[in-house]
Amino acid sequence: NAGVTxxxxxxxxxxxxxxxxxxxxxxxxxxxxxxxxDPGMGLRLIYYSASEGTTDKGEVPNGYNVSRLNKREFSxxxxxxxxxxxxxxxCASSENSPHQPQHFGDGTRLSIL
Amino acid sequence: xxxxxxxxxxxxxxxxxxxxxxxxxxDRGSQSFFWYRQYSGKSPELIMFIYSxxxxxxxxxxxxxxxxxxxxxxxxxxxxxxxSATYLCAVNQGGKLIFGQGTELSVKP
Numbered sequence: 001n002a003g004v005t006x007x008x009x010x011x012x013x014x015x016x017x018x019x020x021x022x023x024x025x026x027x028x029x030x031x032x033x034x035x036x037x038d039p040g041m042g043l044r045l046i047y048y049s050a051s052e053g054t055t056d057k058g059e060v061p062n063g064y065n066v067s068r069l070n071k072r073e074f075s076x077x078x079x080x081x082x083x084x085x086x087x088x089x090x091c092a093s094s095e096n097s098p099h100q101p102q103h104f105g106d107g108t109r110l111s112i113l
Numbered sequence: 114x115x116x117x118x119x120x121x122x123x124x125x126x127x128x129x130x131x132x133x134x135x136x137x138x139x140d141r142g143s144q145s146f147f148w149y150r151q152y153s154g155k156s157p158e159l160i161m162f163i164y165s166x167x168x169x170x171x172x173x174x175x176x177x178x179x180x181x182x183x184x185x186x187x188x189x190x191x192x193x194x195x196x197s198a199t200y201l202c203a204v205n206q207g208g209k210l211i212f213g214q215g216t217e218l219s220v221k222p
Contacts, residue, residue, distance in 0.1 A: 033210075035212075041214065042117075042201065042213055042214040042215055043157070043203075044212070059209075090157070099164075099205055100145075101147060101162050102210060103159065104156040105156060106155075
């Protein structure tokens with residue numbers, strides 16, 4: 001059982017480039033989340049999907065888009081990367097609502113030059 | 114005022130001692146509370162969750178919740194060097210999980 005799988009694990013981009021971070025979970029969870037973690041800032045919610053077919057903005061959605069492809073997969077897209085988006089990105093899932101524990105992937109370390 | 118606040122530390126305790134980690138939150142309507150452990154360069158790992166006032170114990174870990182004081186804490190008994198990590202408090206507020214900035218714990222042999 002892999003849990004939550006994120007790809008890629010590391011990525012370096014140039015300013016203005018685009019890319020998609022992939023996330024898949026095999027726990028049959030309904031809810032999925034994307035966070036970013038910056039030094040001294042804790043984890044901040046970018047977007048979440050309470051169930052298949054729905055997505056909602058979190059605390060810091062600007063510059064990002066998401067797609068809930070199916071129940072298993074939730075992708076995060078940077079359309080035009082900026083140095084301020086250099087961060088560690090974590091995907092998480094929970095059985096249903098945020099009242100239930102979330103399980104995290106290993107993260108994607110993204111650097112934008 | 115930050116929504117979920119933790120002392121950033123570092124908190125240093127000797128091996129075998131009790132480590133006490135504290136967290137305050139701003140939303141009185143919050144109903145679920147979580148503690149995650151994060152080793153350097155790794156992802157957050159769930160340790161405990163608590164929904165009701167009082168104490169909840171799991172092995173060496175005890176979570177304590179006081180909704181009237183808007184306060185949640187994590188006690189680690191018989192601390193081990195392997196407990197050295199950053200501990201993240203997370204609170205469900207408005208349907209979203211809000212994290213504190215984390216407390217770095219160092220357990221000295």
